[in-house]
Amino acid sequence: MYEEGKEAVRLREKEKLVYKRVGLMFSRRWRFGWDRFTEVDIFAGHNDTSAETLSQAIRAAASEEPDADGSVLFGHLQGTVVGLRYYTGVVNQGEMVGLVRQPQNPYDSNAVMVANVYGCQVGHIKKELAAAMAHVMDNNLAKVEGVVHSGTKNKFTMPVMLSFWGKEENKNAVMESMARRGYKLNTGGMKPLGANQTYSSQGARAMSSKKGVTIALTPEELKNAFDNLFEDLMESKDGEKEAAKSVSTPLLPHQKQALSWMCTRENKSGLPPFWEKRGELYYNSLTCFSAKEIPERVCGGILADDMGLGKTLTTIALILTNFRKGKPLPVETCQEEQSSFVKMASKLKGSSSASDGTGTLCSERPQGSVVCVETPDVVEIKDKSEKSTSKGKTKATKRKASKDAPVMLEDLDFAAALSGSSVDSGLKKKRVSKTEPPTLRADSSISKRGEDSSARTTLIICPLSVLSNWLDQFEQHVHANVKLNVYLYYGSDRNRSKTFLSSQDVVITTYNVLSAEFGNKSPLHAINWLRVVLDEGHVIRNPNALMSKAVLELTAQRRWILSGTPIQNSVKDLWMLLAFLRLKPFDVREWWNRVIQRPVTQGDRAGLQNLQTLVKCITLRRTKSSEVDGRPLVSLPKKTVCVEQVELSQPEREEYELARNEGRNTIGRYVAEGTVLRNYADVLAILMRLRQHCCHPDLLSKTSLDLDAPATPAELRQRLIEKLRMVLASGSDEECSVCLDSVRLPVITHCAHVYCRPCIAQVISTQQDTARCPLCRSEIKISELVEFPQEEMEEENRRTNSENWRTSSKVQALMSNLLRLEAKTAALSVWLSLSSHVSSQYWRLHLESMDSVLCVWMGP
DNA sequence: ACCGCCGGGTGCC
DNA sequence: ACCGCCGGGTGCC
Numbered sequence: 072m073y074e075e076g077k078e079a080v081r082l083r084e085k086e087k088l089v090y091k092r093v094g095l096m097f098s099r100r101w102r103f104g105w106d107r108f109t110e111v112d113i114f115a116g117h118n119d120t121s122a123e124t125l126s127q128a129i130r131a132a133a134s135e136e137p138d139a140d141g142s143v144l145f146g147h148l149q150g151t152v153v154g155l156r157y158y159t160g161v162v163n164q165g166e167m168v169g170l171v172r173q174p175q176n177p178y179d180s181n182a183v184m185v186a187n188v189y190g191c192q193v194g195h196i197k198k199e200l201a202a203a204m205a206h207v208m209d210n211n212l213a214k215v216e217g218v219v220h221s222g223t224k225n226k227f228t229m230p231v232m233l234s235f236w237g238k239e240e241n242k243n244a245v246m247e248s249m250a251r252r253g254y255k256l257n258t259g260g261m262k263p264l265g266a267n268q269t270y271s272s273q274g275a276r277a278m279s280s281k282k283g284v285t286i287a288l289t290p291e292e293l294k295n296a297f298d299n300l301f302e303d304l305m306e307s308k309d310g311e312k313e314a315a316k317s318v319s320t321p322l323l324p325h326q327k328q329a330l331s332w333m334c335t336r337e338n339k340s341g342l343p344p345f346w347e348k349r350g351e352l353y354y355n356s357l358t359c360f361s362a363k364e365i366p367e368r369v370c371g372g373i374l375a376d377d378m379g380l381g382k383t384l385t386t387i388a389l390i391l392t393n394f395r396k397g398k399p400l401p402v403e404t405c406q407e408e409q410s411s412f413v414k415m416a417s418k419l420k421g422s423s424s425a426s427d428g429t430g431t432l433c434s435e436r437p438q439g440s441v442v443c444v445e446t447p448d449v450v451e452i453k454d455k456s457e458k459s460t461s462k463g464k465t466k467a468t469k470r471k472a473s474k475d476a477p478v479m480l481e482d483l484d485f486a487a488a489l490s491g492s493s494v495d496s497g498l499k500k501k502r503v504s505k506t507e508p509p510t511l512r513a514d515s516s517i518s519k520r521g522e523d524s525s526a527r528t529t530l531i532i533c534p535l536s537v538l539s540n541w542l543d544q545f546e547q548h549v550h551a552n553v554k555l556n557v558y559l560y561y562g563s564d565r566n567r568s569k570t571f572l573s574s575q576d577v578v579i580t581t582y583n584v585l586s587a588e589f590g591n592k593s594p595l596h597a598i599n600w601l602r603v604v605l606d607e608g609h610v611i612r613n614p615n616a617l618m619s620k621a622v623l624e625l626t627a628q629r630r631w632i633l634s635g636t637p638i639q640n641s642v643k644d645l646w647m648l649l650a651f652l653r654l655k656p657f658d659v660r661e662w663w664n665r666v667i668q669r670p671v672t673q674g675d676r677a678g679l680q681n682l683q684t685l686v687k688c689i690t691l692r693r694t695k696s697s698e699v700d701g702r703p704l705v706s707l708p709k710k711t712v713c714v715e716q717v718e719l720s721q722p723e724r725e726e727y728e729l730a731r732n733e734g735r736n737t738i739g740r741y742v743a744e745g746t747v748l749r750n751y752a753d754v755l756a757i758l759m760r761l762r763q764h765c766c767h768p769d770l771l772s773k774t775s776l777d778l779d780a781p782a783t784p785a786e787l788r789q790r791l792i793e794k795l796r797m798v799l800a801s802g803s804d805e806e807c808s809v810c811l812d813s814v815r816l817p818v819i820t821h822c823a824h825v826y827c828r829p830c831i832a833q834v835i836s837t838q839q840d841t842a843r844c845p846l847c848r849s850e851i852k853i854s855e856l857v858e859f860p861q862e863e864m865e866e867e868n869r870r871t872n873s874e875n876w877r878t879s880s881k882v883q884a885l886m887s888n889l890l891r892l893e894a895k896t897a898a899l900s901v902w903l904s905l906s907s908h909v910s911s912q913y914w915r916l917h918l919e920s921m922d923s924v925l926c927v928w929m930g931p
Numbered sequence: 932a933c934c935g936c937c938g939g940g941t942g943c944c
Numbered sequence: 945a946c947c948g949c950c951g952g953g954t955g956c957c
Contacts, residue, residue, distance in 0.1 A: 154956030178957045195957045227932065227955080 142669065145213060145235040145242050146256030148249070152185045152194040152219070153228045160191030161223070166359035168193060168217040168231065169661055172208050181205035185217065185231065188360035188656045194229075203252035204233075213237035213245045216665060236669075289674070296679050300686055310335075314388040315399035317553040322381075322388060325693060325704045329374065329385045332691050334393045336372045337602075337629050343368050343654060344688040345681070357666050357681060358656055369652050371630035373608070375692035378635045380704065383544045386604055386633060390529050390577060391549065394601075400576060402553045526601040526628055528572065531579045533606035541579050541606070560584060560595070573598045582610060582618050589621035600627040605651065608632030612644040614660070619647055642671050642682065652689060717884045719765065727764045734761060767879040787821070791857045795819040799859070808845055809834060818856040822849035831856065 152168075162168060169186045176182035183196040183204050196204060207213050213235040222229035235245055235256060249256055312331035314322050322330065342348070345357045346366050354361040376382050394400040531541060538561065545557050558572065559565075560580035572578055572594055580595065588595050603625050605611065611619045630652050646668070650658040657663040667685070670678025697704045719727060734757035741747045747754065763770040795817060807814045809830035816828040824846045826834075835842040835853050844851045878886075 152956095157956065173957075176957055182957045184957085198957060201957075 141238065142214065142236040143239050143242070145237060145245050146258040148200075148233045148235070148254055148256050150200050150217070150231050150233045151197040151228050152231050153197050154194040155225060155227055155229060158192040158194055160185075160187045160189075160193040162187050162193055162219045162229075163354075163359045163361055164220065164223055166219055166223070167662070167665060168219055169659075170196065170204070170208075170215045170217055170233070172205060174205075174209070183208070183215075188355070188358045188659075188662060189362065190659070196231075197228075199252070200254065203249050203254050206248055206252075207235070207245050212241040212248070216661075292674075296683075300683060312392070315392040317391045317399070317402050317550050317555070318388045318548055319550040320384060320548040322384070325697075326381045326385050326388070329376065329381075329691055329693075330388050330392060333372075333374065333385065333389045333631070334397065336689075337370050337389075337393055338397050340368065342366065344685050355656070358662060360656065366655055367653065369630070369654050369689060370628060371602070371632075371652055372689035372691070373632045373634065373648060373652075373686075375634055375636075375690050377692075377694040379695065380693060382633045382635075383541065383606075384548055386531075386631065387545060387548050389631075390602070391555070394527075395524070400555075402555055402576075526573075526599045528575050528598065528600055529577050529602040529604060530595065530598075530600045530625070530627070531577060531604045531606060532582055532585055532622065533579070534610060535581045535583065537606060538579065538581060545577070567594045569594045569597050582622075586616075586618040586621045589617060589624065593621075596621075596624055596626070598626070600625065602629040602631065603627040604631045604633060606633045608634040608648060608651070609636055609644065611651065612647050614647050614650070622651055642668055645682075645686070649685070649689075654685070654689065657685070715884060715888070717880050720880050723764075723768055723880060726768050727761070730764055731761060734758075766881050769877065769879075788857055791819045791821070791823060792859060794823050795825060795857065795859055798825045807831075816858075818858050820844050820849070820851045821855045821857075822847050822851065828856065828858070 167188065169188075169190075171184045171186060173182040173184050174180055179198055179201065181198065181202040181204075183201040185193045185196060187193055195201065204215055208215060214237060215233050215235055217231045217233050219229060219231050235249075237245060246256055310331040311324060311327035312334055313327065314330060342353065343366055345355050347354050347356060349361065352361040352363060353366055355366070374382050374385065376385075391400045391402065533541060538559070542557070542559065545555070549555050555577065556575040557577045557579065558575045560572070560578050561584055565584075566572070578595075585593075585595060605622065611622050613619060632648050632651065634648075646657070646660065646663050649663065650660075652658075657667065667678060667682050671682055693704055695704065737757060738747070738754055741750050741754070798819075799814075799817060807817075807825070807827040807830050809826055814825060814827050817825055818828045818831060819825050820831070822844050824844055826845075831845075831851070832853060834845060835851060842851050843849065
C-alpha cells in the first residue's frame with residue numbers, strides 16, 4: 072500500500088503517532104466502540120471501521136451536550152483547517168463539518184478536530200484559533216459548527232466558516248473571550264461565499280435564522296405541522312402481500328398492505344432519503360457529504376398504526392414471511408427433533424409469585440396467570456385441532472417426533488386460556504425442550520455462522536406489560552403445527568447461551584432485561600440479529616437513559632419500531648427513533664440538531680419539509696378512521712350501549728351515605744367560606760370517590776378524606792401511604808417510571824410519586840446531594856421514601872384473599888353480564904382471556920358503560 | 932507549501 | 945559575523 076523509501080517510513084511513523092494520540096483520547100473519554108478501534112483500522116486508510124468508531128465517539132460526545140433548543144447564533148468567524156494531508160476525511164463544497172475538542176491531544180490540549188459527516192477526520196483547527204475556541208467549547212459557552220465553502224481540494228489547509236451557537240446569556244462572554252485572543256465574531260449580514268441554496272447550508276441558515284430570507288412559520292403553524300407530521304403519511308402505500316402459510320390468521324387488507332410495505336423496506340436496495348447518485352459517488356443533499364460506498368440503507372422503519380390495527384399480527388406475519396432474500400421463514404421443512412411448536416417460555420412475575428417460582432409446574436395444576444409451562448424435560452400439549460391444514464408430511468414428522476417425548480395433557484381451561492380461544496377448542500399439545508435445539512435447518516445458508524447471512528433470529532423488545540400479549544399472539548396467529556422457536560428471555564433462569572439464542576426464530580424480552588444485561592457480558596449484545604423490533608418504541612425517547620443506550624448498541628440487520636404514538640411531545644422524540652434505525656447521518660446527534668431539529672424549532676419551512684420527507688420515507692401510519700380505496704380501514708360492529716340500573720346492597724348503601732355526608736360537609740364548608748372554586752379539585756375528588764364507592768367499596772380506604780394540608784410529619788406519612796395504597800389498588804399506574812416494569816418493593820416520594828425502591832435509590836445515589844424526582848423534579852431523599860407498612864400490607868393481602876374477597880353489586884351485575892355475553896360471542900372470550908394476562912397482580916376492567924372506570928382488585 | 936520558519940553554511944566584489 | 949544572505953530541510957495539533 073505504501074511506497075518504499077524514507078518518505079513512506081516517515082509518513083508511517085506519523086500515522087502511528089496519530090493513532091496513538093487518537094487512541095489515547097478515545098480510551099480516556101469514550102467507552103463505546105473502543106474495542107473495535109484497532110491498529111489495523113487506522114492503517115487501512117479509508118477503512119470504515121475507524122470512521123465508524125470516530126463517528127460513534129462523536130455521537131457519544133454530542134449526546135452529552137445539551138440540546139440545541141433555544142440556541143441563538145452569536146456570529147461567524149473564518150477559520151483555517153490545517154493538517155489535511157494527515158487525514159483521509161474529505162469534504163465537498165458547502166459541506167458541513169463537525170468540530171470536536173481533543174483535550175487529550177499531547178501536542179496541544181486546546182486541539183480542535185475537524186471531521187466530516189461520517190466522522191472521518193479532515194484536519195485540525197489552526198492552533199491559535201483552537202486555543203480561543205477551546206476555552207469557549209470547554210466551558211460550554213457555545214457550540215461551534217463549521218461549513219467548508221471553498222478550498223476543498225487543497226492539500227494542506229482549507230478555510231472553514233465557523234458559526235457559534237449558544238444560550239443568549241453566554242453571548243457576551245463568548246464574544247469577549249474570542250476578542251481577547253484576537254478573534255472578532257462577525258455578526259453582520261454578509262452572506263458567506265459559496266453558501267448552498269438549501270437550508271442545509273450552515274451559512275445560509277445562519278443568515279436567515281432570525282428574520283431574513285426564509286419566512287418563518289408561526290408557532291401555531293409549527294404546532295399544526297407536528298400534529299400532522301404523522302397524519303400526512305396516510306396516503307395508501309401500494310401493494311398488498313399475502314402472509315406465509317404458517318400464519319394462521321387471515322390478514323385484513325390494510326395488514327397485507329403493511330406487510331407488503333415492511334417487506335419492501337427490508338428488501339429494497341434504494342437510497343435512503345436525501346441521498347442521490349452523482350457520477351461514481353453518493354451524495355447527501357442536506358449535508359453535502361458524499362461517499363464512494365453506497366450509504367448504508369435503513370432496513371426497517373416505523374410502523375405507527377393506531378392501536379388495534381394489528382401491529383403485532385403484522386409483525387408476526389413479517390417474521391414468518393420475509394426471512395432471507397424475500398423468502399418465508401423455513402418452518403415447514405421439518406427435521407425430526409424439531410417438529411411441533413417449540414416454545415421456551417416461563418414465569419412472568421405473576422406466575423412465579425403465584426406458584427413459588429419453581430419451573431416444574433407440569434406436575435401440578437397451574438395457578439395464576441402462568442403463560443407457559445416449563446419443565447426440565449419435554450412436554451407436549453395436544454394440538455388445537457386434529458385436522459391439519461398443512462401438508463401431510465409435516466404432520467407425519469410431527470407425530471413421529473412426539474413419540475419420543477413425554478406427553479402431558481394439561482388442564483383444559485388452562486390450555487384454552489393460553490391459546491386465547493374458548494374452552495371448546497380442545498386439547499393443546501405443547502412440546503417444551505430444555506436441551507439445546509438442533510441448529511441446522513434445511514436452509515443451507517446457515518452453515519456460515521457469524522456472517523451476516525447466518526443471522527436468523529428476530530429480537531422483540533417490549534414493555535413488561537405487553538410481554539404476555541406477544542406470547543399469546545404468537546400462539547394465536549401461527550399455525551399450531553408449525554414449529555417456531557420462540558424464546559422468552561426473561562426471568563432469573565433465562566438461557567444466556569449465545570448459540571442457543573441465535574438459533575431461535577424469535578427471542579422476546581423486555582426493555583428492563585435488556586438494560587440490565589447491557590454492559591454486563593450481555594448475550595443480547597453479542598448476537599447479530601436478523602431483526603430487532605421495538606414494541607411501544609416511543610418509550611426509548613430519552614437518549615440519556617441506559618435503556619436507550621442499550622437499544623442503540625444492538626447489532627441487527629433490520630430494525631423496526633412499533634408505536635402508536637411516535638411523537639409524544641416534540642421533534643426531539645424522533646431523534647432516538649432515527650438513531651435506532653441508523654438513518655445516516657442523523658443517528659449522530661449533531662447532524663440531527665443542525666439539519667433538522669434546530670431549523671424546525673426555529674420555524675424554518677425547508678427544515679420542516681426535510682423532516683416530513685424523512686419521516687415519510689420510513690413510516691407507515693394509519694388510524695382507525697383511515698380509508699383504503701375509499702373504504703374504511705376496519706369495520707367494527709356497531710357499538711351498543713346498554714344502561715343497567717344496579718341497586719346498592721344495604722351495607723353498600725350505608726357506606727356510601729357515610730362518605731356522601733362527609734363529602735357534603737366538606738363542600739358545604741367550602742361554600743360557606745366561598746372557596747369552592749379554589750378547591751374545585753378537591754370537590755372533584757370527592758365526587759370521584761363517591762363514584763368509586765358505587766363500583767366497589769374496597770376501592771376506598773377506611774381512612775377518611777382529609778383535605779387539609781398535612782400538619783405533622785406523621786400525618787404526611789399517613790397521607791403518602793394512603794396515596795401509595797390508592798396507586799397500587801387502582802392498577803392504573805403500577806409501572807415504575809424508572810424501570811418501566813411493574814413496581815416492585817414500592818415506595819412513594821414526598822412529592823407523591825411511586826417507584827421501585829431499588830430504582831429510585833439508584834437514581835438518588837447517582838445524583839448525589841441534590842437528587843430530583845424523575846417525574847416532577849422535586850428534591851427527594853432516600854430517608855424520605857415511604858414504604859407500605861408491613862401490617863397494612865398483610866391487611867391488604869388478607870382483604871384480597873379469596874376467602875376475604877367481597878364482591879359488590881356492580882361487580883356482580885357486571886360479571887353476570889360478561890358471562891352471558893361470553894356464551895354468545897367468541898370475541899369477548901378472547902378479550903377476557905387476554906385481559907387475564909394484562910397484569911399479574913390486578914385484573915383490570917375498564918368499562919365505559921359503567922358510571923366511571925371500574926377498577927376491581929381481584930387478586931390472584 | 933509557487934509559502935514561512937528553522938538552523939547550518941558562509942562571508943568583498 | 946553577537947550580523948545578513950543563501951539555500952536545503954521541513955511542514956497540524
